[in-house]
Amino acid sequence: xxxxxxxxxxxxxxxxxxxxxxxxxxxxxxxxxxxxxxxxxxxxxxxxxxxxxxxxxxxxxxxxxxxxxxxxxxxxxxxxxxxxxxxxxxxxxxxxxxxxxxxxxxxxxxxxxxxxxxxxxxxxxxxxxxxxxxxxxxxxxxxxxxxxxxxxxxxxxxxxxxxxxxxxxxxxxxxxxxxxxxxxxxxxxxxxxxxxxxxxxxxxxxxxxxxxxxxxxxxxxxxxxxxxxxxxxxxxxxxxxxxxxxxx
Numbered sequence: 001x002x003x004x005x006x007x008x009x010x011x012x013x014x015x016x017x018x019x020x021x022x023x024x025x026x027x028x029x030x031x032x033x034x035x036x037x038x039x040x041x042x043x044x045x046x047x048x049x050x051x052x053x054x055x056x057x058x059x060x061x062x063x064x065x066x067x068x069x070x071x072x073x074x075x076x077x078x079x080x081x082x083x084x085x086x087x088x089x090x091x092x093x094x095x096x097x098x099x100x101x102x103x104x105x106x107x108x109x110x111x112x113x114x115x116x117x118x119x120x121x122x123x124x125x126x127x128x129x130x131x132x133x134x135x136x137x138x139x140x141x142x143x144x145x146x147x148x149x150x151x152x153x154x155x156x157x158x159x160x161x162x163x164x165x166x167x168x169x170x171x172x173x174x175x176x177x178x179x180x181x182x183x184x185x186x187x188x189x190x191x192x193x194x195x196x197x198x199x200x201x202x203x204x205x206x207x208x209x210x211x212x213x214x215x216x217x218x219x220x221x222x223x224x225x226x227x228x229x230x231x232x233x234x235x236x237x238x239x240x241x242x243x244x245x246x247x248x
Contacts, residue, residue: 034212038217101152146175
């Protein structure tokens with residue numbers, strides 16, 4: 001299986017604080033990588049580096065045939081091209097409150113990608129059906145539950161036709177009873193063969209959906225392997241301690 005994503009020696013600091021220290025990993029096309037770790041470990045910074053929201057200080061990222069080497073001077077155009085390879089779903093929904101669900105989804109394809117509006121609308125309706133919200137196209141975000149808003153956020157990211165989907169703790173802002181509906185959509189995407197990198201604390205979900213699990217601690221990948229290897233039989237004491245605390 002060919003690697004869609006390659007990350008090599010990624011480093012990132014904020015002021016004097018080293019957040020990422022030589023992070024390297026690869027993600028085969030059509031696979032799911034789950035990143036776990038405690039708060040402040042660098043998980044979200046990895047995702048934001050992949051999406052060029054927080055460009056790395058050094059190291060390189062390749063998504064498909066687009067590569068950026070952060071050891072050199074990287075132009076704004078290169079960052080835009082890298083960002084265009086992935087769709088990102090954040091902890092909070094970040095929907096435009098004054099736009100309908102359908103308008104939220106077609107905004108990127110029409111305004112950013114300059115695709116025909118009719119084509120974008122047709123795609124959006126298919127995506128809404130996929131996330132179980134085809135009846136909500138003309139409603140506004142305030143009329144939706146948190147779980148429904150997050151599912152719209154997923155459809156909005158998919159509408160950009162990315163090669164790679166990134167999820168930053170997509171259920172952390174939801175009430176417990178709404179978590180399942182969002183995780184079900186992500187599981188369905190995995191079954192369809194989407195390549196995904198997911199930061200989550202939902203350990204049972206990670207066991208069900210991940211092909212690879214990375215445990216990040218203090219900005220380094222401390223342990224990696226299959227869900228069985230990392231989540232059930234970890235070798236690192238710190239991984240075991242983290243999992244015991246998370247699973248109660």
